[in-house]
Amino acid sequence: MNVSYIYINIAAFLCFALMFVAFCAAERSREMRAWLVLLGDLVLWTGGTVFMRLHVFPSYEFWYYVSLLALFSIAFLVYNYVYQFANVKTGLSASCGLPARS
Numbered sequence: 001m002n003v004s005y006i007y008i009n010i011a012a013f014l015c016f017a018l019m020f021v022a023f024c025a026a027e028r029s030r031e032m033r034a035w036l037v038l039l040g041d042l043v044l045w046t047g048g049t050v051f052m053r054l055h056v057f058p059s060y061e062f063w064y065y066v067s068l069l070a071l072f073s074i075a076f077l078v079y080n081y082v083y084q085f086a087n088v089k090t091g092l093s094a095s096c097g098l099p100a101r102s
Contacts, residue, residue: 045070
C-alpha cells in the first residue's frame with residue numbers, strides 16, 4: 001500500500017502559517033517579536049519540506065537547504081524567545097541560576 005504522507009507536511013505548514021498571520025495582528029513587544037521570528041522560522045521549515053517534496057522551482061536541493069537552515073536555527077530562536085519572555089537583564093549566568101560576578 002503506497003501512502004503519501006505529504007498531507008501531514010501540508011497541514012503543519014498551513015497551521016504554522018495561520019498562526020503567523022494571526023499573531024502578526026497582535027501588539028508588538030520584545031516577546032511578541034521573538035515569537036513571530038520563531039513562528040516565521042517554523043513556517044520556513046515546514047514550507048521548505050513541502051516544497052522539497054513537491055519539487056517546486058528552483059530545485060528540491062534549494063528547498064532542502066532552506067529546510068535544513070530553518071531546522072538548525074530553531075534551537076537558537078527558542079532560546080531567544082525564552083530569554084525575552086523571562087525578561088532576563090543580567091545575561092546567561094542569571095538564567096542558569098549562577099551567582100552574578102561583581
